[in-house]
Amino acid sequence: EFLDAVCEGYKNESLLAKVAAQSSHYPQFTEKDGLLYTKNHDNEEVLCLPHVKFKGDSIITQIIDGAHKALGHFGAQRTAD
Numbered sequence: 001e002f003l004d005a006v007c008e009g010y011k012n013e014s015l016l017a018k019v020a021a022q023s024s025h026y027p028q029f030t031e032k033d034g035l036l037y038t039k040n041h042d043n044e045e046v047l048c049l050p051h052v053k054f055k056g057d058s059i060i061t062q063i064i065d066g067a068h069k070a071l072g073h074f075g076a077q078r079t080a081d
Contacts, residue, residue: 009052
């Protein structure tokens, strides 16, 4: 359900919609099971998240809040990565 919301959210963001439609044209992105990934500054593969709501709140906010509760605060740069 959550991942379905992510995939659906790609359709509503201009860049991610283009990448999802023709991922082979955008080598900085990879697609796996309908999800889009790119690499951060440390060359780690990271999930691309669209700005979409899931169960009433932003999925990005939900992920950051969940990680913060589970792991603590890593700082602004790590969040941006």
